[in-house]
Amino acid sequence: xxxxxxxxxxxxxxxxxxxEILMLLSxxxxxxxxxxxxxxxxxxxxxxxxxxxxxxxxLEYFQNVTGMLxxxxxxSRIIFILVALVLFYLxxxxxxx
Numbered sequence: 302x303x304x305x306x307x308x309x310x311x312x313x314x315x316x317x318x319x320x321e322i323l324m325l326l327s328x329x330x331x332x333x334x335x336x337x338x339x340x341x342x343x344x345x346x347x348x349x350x351x352x353x354x355x356x357x358x359x360l361e362y363f364q365n366v367t368g369m370l371x372x373x374x375x376x377s378r379i380i381f382i383l384v385a386l387v388l389f390y391l392x393x394x395x396x397x398x
Contacts, residue, residue: 312357317349 324345328336336342370381 313350313353316353317346320349320353321346 321342325336325342367381370377
């Protein structure tokens with residue numbers, strides 16, 4: 302199994318690092334002081350890294366499921382579109398959109 306390090310770096314490590322920087326920046330803007338680097342920052346970085354991995358995995362899974370549904374017959378396409386429209390309408394009624 303060959304691992305593409307460039308893809309791993311760009312898709313997973315950099316977004317987690319950016320989230321970590323945004324957290325440090327928000328702390329600085331809120332309290333107007335810097336924090337010392339400690340093991341909490343490393344743990345938070347790994348938490349963000351796990352979150353990015355989960356987000357990317359779910360995104361790829363949902364894209365595959367949608368692609369499989371769109372390759373099926375017209376009936377399954379129409380049902381998928383109707384279900385999506387009903388869910389959108391329900392969220393809109395509840396005021397979440």
